[in-house]
Amino acid sequence: MTQNLDMAAKDDVLLFALEWREAGKQVALATVIQTWGSAPRPIGSQLAIDADGNMVGSVSGGCVEGAVIQEALSLMTTGDHKILEFGVSDDDAWEVGLACGGKIRIYVEALN
Amino acid sequence: MNFDHLKELQQARLSKRQVVLATNLINGSNQILYPFENKEETFLNSEAKIALNTDKAREIETEDGPVFLNIFNPPLRLFIIGAVHIAQKLAPMAAAAAYDVTVIDPRRSFGSEFRFPEVTLDGRWPDEALETLEPDRRTAIVTLTHDAKLDDPALKSALKSDVFYIGALGSKRTKAKRHDRLIEAGFTGDEISRIHGPIGLDIGAQSPAEIAISIMAELTATLRRKQ
Known part of the structure; x- marks a missing residue:
């Protein structure tokens, strides 16, 4: 049983978020709330980010995480929340590159 | 989400309860739902049940604006x-x-x-x-x-x-x-x-x-x- 918990813990975004918070770090959570087309991660997928830029989990196949982290770090300072949208039709997409051709909406919030 | 909500959510998951985190996407407020334990037939509860049963998180429209229902089914x-x-x-x-x-x-x-x-x-x-x-x-x-x-x-x-x-x-x-x-x-x-x-x-x-x-x-x- 111990081993199974360990296995789960490897991907356990909320567990890491909680541990970081308990260690006194600023933490933000990003959640995929909508997808169109061939999005890499299903709705509900989460990414936790701490103030040092450490991350656990994923909201895409690595395409937009960089941009999400930037937003997350600035939300941590304000304690706010925000909805981000990424897709190929976006000009932004050329920068952050959703190569799969899908579109996603991501809700990012600071943990207060 | 605040720290207490996160703690409660994690505790519920460890006890293998079917739990839903409802987040208002406009004002950022959260609610933790146990739709199969709480027998109240509210709109949120019945939508949360659907999400758990289909194993799919979803966004719904409510009187207070769009709400995202993230699901946490037991392993x-x-x-x-x-x-x-x-x-x-x-x-x-x-x-x-x-x-x-x-x-x-x-x-x-x-x-x-x-x-x-x-x-x-x-x-x-x-x-x-x-x-x-x-x-x-x-x-x-x-x-x-x-x-x-x-x-x-x-x-x-x-x-x-x-x-x-x-x-x-x-x-x-x-x-x-x-x-x-x-x-x-x-x-x-x-x-x-x-x-x-x-x-x-x-x-x-x-x-x-x-x-x-x-x-x-x-x-x-x-x-x-x-x-």
Whole structure:
């Protein structure tokens, strides 16, 4: 049983978020709330980010995480929340590159 | 989300409760819902139930604006009957796919920690073990022993439960004989047809690891396509 918990813990975004918070770090959570087309991660997928830029989990196949982290770090300072949208039709997409051709909406919030 | 909500959510998940986090996307407020425990038939509760039942998070429109329902279903479980060579390959693959795996085999020389380091082993007789493990809708049961003495009691328990997948190793000939025994035991043809056998997707698998892949593929297809 111990081993199974360990296995789960490897991907356990909320567990890491909680541990970081308990260690006194600023933490933000990003959640995929909508997808169109061939999005890499299903709705509900989460990414936790701490103030040092450490991350656990994923909201895409690595395409937009960089941009999400930037937003997350600035939300941590304000304690706010925000909805981000990424897709190929976006000009932004050329920068952050959703190569799969899908579109996603991501809700990012600071943990207060 | 605030710290207390996060703590409650994590606690609920550890106690394997079916829990939903409702987040108002406009004002950022959160609510934690236990729709199957709270009998109140509110709009949020019934939408949360749908999300848990389909295993899909979703956004809904409410009077207070758009609300995102993120779901946290208890982990998938896989009970493998038979601590055989295929089980040695299947257990870690299933664990990587986030299943809680238990290998059940009363034969000590098979179900040893030496053969299964880091895997939960249960040395009880399969029907006895399954009775206390309480397989549910998020559980799959696979029999791999080739031995009717061990496989049959497990299959009988499995057929009486609402597990999402039952698979039994064995050729078409073994399958026909098993079918006869289960009919004799009082199961109907319809019930017996829940058992996937020969087990696994037909990918020409030969080695134990390849057979484990074909089993994982069939399990995944059954879990995801039913939605």
